[in-house]
Amino acid sequence: MCGIIGYTGEKQAQPILLNGLAKLEYRGYDSCGIAIAAGDIAVYKDAVRVEALKKASPKLTGTSGIGHTRWATHGAPSQINAHPHLDCNGEIAVVHNGVINNYQELRNRLIEEGHTFVSETDTEVIAHLIEKYYGGNLEEAIESAVAEMEGSYTIIVLIKGESGLAVVRKESPLIIGLGDKENFVSSDVPAILDYTDRVIYLEDGDIGFITRNSIKVKSAGKEVKREEHKILWNVEEAQKSGYEHFLLKEIHEQPKVIRNTLGEYTREAEPVTDTFGMESADMESMLILACGTSYYASLVGKYIIEELLRIPVRVEPASEFNYFGHTLAGGVSLAILQSGETADTLRAMKKLKESGHKVIAITNVVGSTASRIASHTVYTRAGPEISVAATKTFMAQLMALYWLALSFSRLGTRKLSSLRNELRQMPGKVQQVLDGEESIVEHARYLSRFENVFFIGRGMNYPIALEGALKLKEISYIHAEGYAAGELKHGPFALLGTDTPVIAIVPGDNTYEAMLTNIKEIKARGSPVIALAEEGNETIEELVDRVITVPRVNPLFTPVVNIVALQLLAYHTARERGCSIDYPRNLAKSVTVE
Numbered sequence: 001m002c003g004i005i006g007y008t009g010e011k012q013a014q015p016i017l018l019n020g021l022a023k024l025e026y027r028g029y030d031s032c033g034i035a036i037a038a039g040d041i042a043v044y045k046d047a048v049r050v051e052a053l054k055k056a057s058p059k060l061t062g063t064s065g066i067g068h069t070r071w072a073t074h075g076a077p078s079q080i081n082a083h084p085h086l087d088c089n090g091e092i093a094v095v096h097n098g099v100i101n102n103y104q105e106l107r108n109r110l111i112e113e114g115h116t117f118v119s120e121t122d123t124e125v126i127a128h129l130i131e132k133y134y135g136g137n138l139e140e141a142i143e144s145a146v147a148e149m150e151g152s153y154t155i156i157v158l159i160k161g162e163s164g165l166a167v168v169r170k171e172s173p174l175i176i177g178l179g180d181k182e183n184f185v186s187s188d189v190p191a192i193l194d195y196t197d198r199v200i201y202l203e204d205g206d207i208g209f210i211t212r213n214s215i216k217v218k219s220a221g222k223e224v225k226r227e228e229h230k231i232l233w234n235v236e237e238a239q240k241s242g243y244e245h246f247l248l249k250e251i252h253e254q255p256k257v258i259r260n261t262l263g264e265y266t267r268e269a270e271p272v273t274d275t276f277g278m279e280s281a282d283m284e285s286m287l288i289l290a291c292g293t294s295y296y297a298s299l300v301g302k303y304i305i306e307e308l309l310r311i312p313v314r315v316e317p318a319s320e321f322n323y324f325g326h327t328l329a330g331g332v333s334l335a336i337l338q339s340g341e342t343a344d345t346l347r348a349m350k351k352l353k354e355s356g357h358k359v360i361a362i363t364n365v366v367g368s369t370a371s372r373i374a375s376h377t378v379y380t381r382a383g384p385e386i387s388v389a390a391t392k393t394f395m396a397q398l399m400a401l402y403w404l405a406l407s408f409s410r411l412g413t414r415k416l417s418s419l420r421n422e423l424r425q426m427p428g429k430v431q432q433v434l435d436g437e438e439s440i441v442e443h444a445r446y447l448s449r450f451e452n453v454f455f456i457g458r459g460m461n462y463p464i465a466l467e468g469a470l471k472l473k474e475i476s477y478i479h480a481e482g483y484a485a486g487e488l489k490h491g492p493f494a495l496l497g498t499d500t501p502v503i504a505i506v507p508g509d510n511t512y513e514a515m516l517t518n519i520k521e522i523k524a525r526g527s528p529v530i531a532l533a534e535e536g537n538e539t540i541e542e543l544v545d546r547v548i549t550v551p552r553v554n555p556l557f558t559p560v561v562n563i564v565a566l567q568l569l570a571y572h573t574a575r576e577r578g579c580s581i582d583y584p585r586n587l588a589k590s591v592t593v594e
C-alpha cells in the first residue's frame with residue numbers, strides 16, 4: 001500500500017506534494033512526510049494525517065520534492081518510521097510503496113560496511129544502497145541498487161545536486177503526469193488531476209529519470225518509449241462536491257455509475273459481443289477470483305451466471321486459491337478487482353496464466369497492473385473511488401457481471417431483451433432508495449447503539465448480507481456477521497438475544513416464505529429484527545421491529561437495490577458513532593501486500 005508522489009518543475013513543490021498526498025490517503029494514512037531539495041534536502045514527517053502535517057510543517061522552499069503517506073508494514077507508525085528515508089549524509093531521500101523481502105540481509109551488510117540506520121523500516125536500506133553506489137552517476141547508482149533488491153519496490157528518489165527525480169516501478173502502480181515545464185509522479189491519478197490529464201503508465205521493471213523538461217524510461221537496461229494517455233476522469237469526480245464524506249458522495253453516484261458502466265458495454269442499445277473477450281464456447285464452467293468486496297460481487301455473479309447460463313461457477317478468495325487452488329489446464333477465468341493492484345488477486349492471475357488459462361480482468365483502473373497481466377480487460381466505469389470502503393465500484397462490478405450473463409445467456413431473445421431493459425431501469429430504482437435516505441438515518445441511529453449485528457439473506461442476497469456486514473464493520477466498527485439465513489440456526493442462534501439485532505433481507509422472490517420462517521425463529525429468541533423488504537409488503541411489518549423499504553424489482557436485480565440501502569445504513573450508523581468514515585482505522589484501499 002502507501003501513496004507516493006513527486007514533483008519537479010518551476011513551482012514551489014511543497015503545496016503540490018501536500019495536496020497530492022491528501023488525495024492518496026486512501027492508500028494508507030498512519031503517517032506521512034515530504035522531502036524538498038533546495039541545495040540541501042529538507043525533510044518534514046510525522047505520525048499524523050496529511051491535514052495535520054499541512055498545518056504543522058514549516059515552509060520548505062524548493063521546486064523538486066517527494067512525498068509519502070504510509071500504511072505500516074515494517075515498524076510501527078512513528079515519526080522515525082515515516083517516509084521519506086535518508087542515507088547517512090541526508091543527501092538521498094526515498095519514498096517507497098511495497099516491501100523489500102531481503103531488507104534484513106541488505107541492512108546487515110550495509111551496517112558492516114559502515115552505514116548507520118535510524119528506522120525499523122525496510123525502505124531505509126534503499127537510501128543506503130543508492131548511497132553506496134552513487135558516485136555522481138544517477139542512472140548507474142539506481143540500476144546497481146535495484147539489482148540487489150528483492151520484493152516489490154515502487155520508489156521515488158530525490159538526490160541533492162541532481163535536477164529532478166529518479167523512479168522505479170516494481171509491482172505497485174506508478175504514473176508520470178506530464179505538464180508544461182513541470183512533471184509529476186504519483187501512485188494514482190487523483191493526486192495529479194488538478195494539474196494535468198496527460199499521463200504515462202510505467203510498466204513493471206521500468207526505471208525513469210524525470211526532470212522538468214524531460215522523461216527518460218529504461219527497461220532491462222535499454223531506453224524505451226511509453227505511450228501517453230489522456231485521463232477521462234475529471235477533477236470534480238475526485239472531490240467531495242459538498243458531501244460530508246467521499247463515501248456518501250460515492251453511494252449517491254451509483255445511478256450514474258450504472259448508466260456509465262452499462263453504456264460502456266452497449267452500442268446503439270445492443271450489447272457489444274466482444275466486450276468480455278470470451279466466446280460462447282468458453283462458457284462451460286467459470287472460475288472467478290477476487291478479494292473483499294470484489295469477492296462478494298463475484299459471489300453475486302455466481303448466482304446470476306448460474307441462473308442465466310446454467311453452468312457451474314466456482315468463486316474463491318484469491319488469497320486461498322494461491323495456496324490451495326487446483327484447476328484444470330486451460331479454460332477461461334475471471335479476476336475481479338476494483339483497484340487493479342490487489343497483490344493476492346494479481347498472484348492468482350499469474351498462477352492461472354501459467355496453467356494455460358485465459359484470464360479476463362474486470363477492473364476500474366485503466367493502466368493498472370491487472371490490465372497488464374490479463375489476456376483481456378473489461379473496465380467498469382465507476383470513476384475514482386476515494387473512500388476506502390468500496391461502494392460504487394461494487395455496483396459497477398455487479399453491472400459487468402449482469403451484462404456478461406445477459407450477453408451469453410441462451411434464454412430466448414424476447415426474454416433477454418426484456419431483462420436488459422429492466423436492468424437499464426436500475427438507475428431510477430437506486431435513486432428511489434437514495435431518496436428514502438432520511439428514514440434510513442433513523443434506523444441507523446437505532447442500530448448505532450449495538451455492538452453485534454447479524455445480516456441474513458438467501459440466494460443472491462446472501463452475498464449482499466456478507467457485503468452489508470462488511471460495510472458496517474469496516475466503517476462503524478460494530479461487529480457484524482453475514483450469514484446464509486438458513487445457517488443461522490446451526491450455531492449462531494446461541495448469540496441471539498435483545499442486544500443482538502438481525503438485519504434480514506426479504507425480497508418477494510422464491511426465498512420469501514423461508515425468510516419469514518427464519519424471522520419468526522429469530523424473534524422467538526428475542527433479537528430485534530430489521531427487515532429489508534419491498535414496498536407494499538404489509539405483512540412483514542407485523543413480524544419485525546423495523547422495516548427498510550426498497551422498490552420492487554425483478555428478483556434477479558434485487559441485490560442492486562438492497563445493497564444501496566445497506567450502504568446507507570452502514571454510513572449513517574458510522575456517522576452516528578463519530579467514526580472516521582472515509583479512512584477507517586488499520587485499512588488501505590489497495591492492498592498491495594499478500
Ligand code: F6R
Pocket residue numbers: 291292293294295336337338339340341342345388389390391470474589590591
Ligand atoms: C471493502 C473493500 C475491500 C476491497 C478489497 C479488494 O470495502 O474495499 O474489501 O474490496 O481490498 O480490493 P480490490 O477490489 O481492489 O481487489
